[in-house]
Each structure stands twice: as C-alpha cells, then as structure tokens.
Amino acid sequence: MENLNLGLMLMAVGMITVFVILLIVINLSKLLIAIVNKVAPEEVVTKKTAPAASAPAIIDPNTMAAIKGAVNIVTGGKGKVMNVEKI
Numbered sequence: 001m002e003n004l005n006l007g008l009m010l011m012a013v014g015m016i017t018v019f020v021i022l023l024i025v026i027n028l029s030k031l032l033i034a035i036v037n038k039v040a041p042e043e044v045v046t047k048k049t050a051p052a053a054s055a056p057a058i059i060d061p062n063t064m065a066a067i068k069g070a071v072n073i074v075t076g077g078k079g080k081v082m083n084v085e086k087i
Helices: 002-039 061-075
Strands: none
Touching: none
C-alpha cells in the first residue's frame, strides 16, 4: 500500500511539474511574439502591377466552354462566369 501511495504522489508531482513548465513556455512564447512584433513589424508587400502594354490574353472558346460547364456543375447552376484572366 505504501508503494501505491508513493507512486500516486510521484505521478501527481510529475504532472504538476509538466503543467507548470508548459505554462512557462506558453507565456514566454507570447512575450517573445509581442517583443518581435514591436521591434520588427511586418513588412508591407506592394502588389506588382501588370505592364500596361500587354493585351489581354484571348481564351480559346472550347476552354471557356469547359470552364463554364465546370462552374455550372459545381455550383448547381447558380454560378456564373463573368471574367477569366491569367494571373
């Protein structure tokens, strides 16, 4: 019976220790994230503009029909293709 009590006590101490260490890791991670966000804010990404001289690509009628058919099947007839452009 003494061994059972000792085993349960060791298990409880181990679980509490792991829980406390995890709380410390979580809080230090949050602190590190806050510090990094203040010191090095996220860079602003500028969107690249397409050259003005390029003409819009002409899509093959068979390809357009296939795209419209796929959209029709997937949306159950509720979707409509308004514009298709290559990115």
